Amino acid sequence: MRIISLVLIWASISLSQNVGQPAPDFTLTDLNGVQHKLSDYRGKIVYIFWFGYS
Numbered sequence: 001m002r003i004i005s006l007v008l009i010w011a012s013i014s015l016s017q018n019v020g021q022p023a024p025d026f027t028l029t030d031l032n033g034v035q036h037k038l039s040d041y042r043g044k045i046v047y048i049f050w051f052g053y054s
Contacts, residue, residue: 002030006038006046 005028025039038046 002028002034002036003047005030006036007051010038 009026009028010023023038025037027035027037029035
């Protein structure tokens, strides 16, 4: 579920980013109430999967 939350926020932010530029840091709260920051994953590969429901 954390990944889903990260995907949704990242997707809205990524529209204003240029390819190759670092994404701005942001914080998300998962379904268990735990906060996660993008900077917590610095130096790691972050896989973003965005799936839209219609």
